[in-house]
Amino acid sequence: MGKAARKKNKAPKVREVFVAQPFEGLAAEPELIALREFVPSATAPLPLADAGREVTLATVLPGAAAAFVRTDERVFVGLQVQTRSSDISRDLGRSLKWALDAKPGDVLSVPDTTTPGGEGERLQDLLLTDAELEVTVHANFDWWLPEDADADGEVKLSLDRANEAIMPTERLGTGSYWVLAGEKAHLRWVRPEPENKLLQALARLSAAGELGLGEGSRYAGSFRAHGLLVPVWDLDPEAHAREWAGPAEQLGARLDRALASLDEKPLDAAERRARDGLIGRQLTLR
Template sequence: MGKAARKKNKAPKVRDVFVAQPFEGLAAEPELIALREFIPSATARLSLVDSSDRVVTLGTVLPMAAAALVRADGEVFLGLQVQTRSSDISRDLGRALRWALEAEEGDVLSVPDTTSAPGERERLQDLLEPGAELDVTLHSDFSWWLPDDTEPTGDVQLSLERANEAIMPTERLGPGSYWVLAGEKAHLRWVRPEPENKLLQALARLSAAGELGLGEGSRYAGSFRAHGLLVPVWDLDPEAHVREWVEPAKQLGVRLDAALASLDEEPLNAAERRARDGLIGRQLTLR
């Protein structure tokens, strides 16, 4: 084969542009990030743009870490935590969702399509109602993988057992805000929708005023970035019941909202700028 023929037969190179904030524009952005990054077992019903009568459930992890599946009862499941990804997670999920809506009962998509050239209307933003919130249901195990009264067998049973063993107790305190018991430590992880710089300024304002904690038994630990948003983290007393943190977290949210609003009228003073510099240096690695 000549050089010209080889050049003609060569597949066109797909320009894969990294999308740092894949869920931008969706009201459910903080919840999607939490479910993908650190919530072990949870589900939420999705609101689709079209009038499809198919029941579509978003799950943190599906059997064998599948990208999507259609159960024998016809319910569609879309998995968030998968092993393979492209530069645009929203596109991966959108493609898996479109596959599932056309699949037959019992079909499983092991991995999403991460290699095809980008097309039209295949991101989550194209397929979901942009203003719809997620009504998240947390689970203590992964029994929701199977229809009621169904006993797992074979690889599904093994996958179910392994997944159940890895679950960390988790409770939702508010939008994007989750209490997690990780071994001997408890944390509040709060996915915030604000731009990082503005959020850091508000956190610095609270820190300088001594109002960044949730009360006795808590301390601000730092923050990590996830899919374009900042996630502040607080260490909490693991001996305290999760109910004891609901009201303190709510009040912290009120203070944080007030600090955010005040930034438009009053820039950071010297003490608050020093606090911000300290917060910037406290970046965490989620494990």
């Protein structure tokens, strides 16, 4: 075969385009980001568009697997995995489709990140897009095993290591989580609003002295994760998570009012300075 023929028969390269907001269009977007990025141990039933086999979404599975089926036939798909492609939603959709056909004991170690994209593979194609996630936060990873199963050998070692590394975490609201990280406690809150509008609302609260959660708290900054902004507050580690639930709810109400006011009243000079200060305390996570 000549050079011309080989060039003609060569398959065209498919350029992978990075999807910066992979969960866009899903009502569960803030929760998916939180479970993917910083919640250590949590599960939630997946709201499948095609009701049939029940599937549980999990933060992390044994060995950071993409999916597995327990011996009691319960099906799990993991968010925190070892590899990813340019589109996390497609990775998860493929893992979900694999899990729906898997048998007890089957494990998908890594998601399919190399096959060219096809139709109907993303989470947006497979889930009820307007459904929220009913998240359960766990104090350990004992849910990796069926209730009547005992861990032994390598499984026990893996479970023990995972349980020892876990940081106490509690859910305060949608996309909002308290975590005790050593000697520090934080509130991390994945917000669904466009970044620029959210920053303006945060700036309005900051200029008014209303950005905190009360005594023992301070606004620490924010980071970007999968297209959304995640504000972070430092909290008094001596206070229990439940003590911050009320203040967090009140802050959410103030933030909603600030967001609504932006359509009627643009930022004034003090608020613009506050916004510039907030922008200076950002970092990006992918």
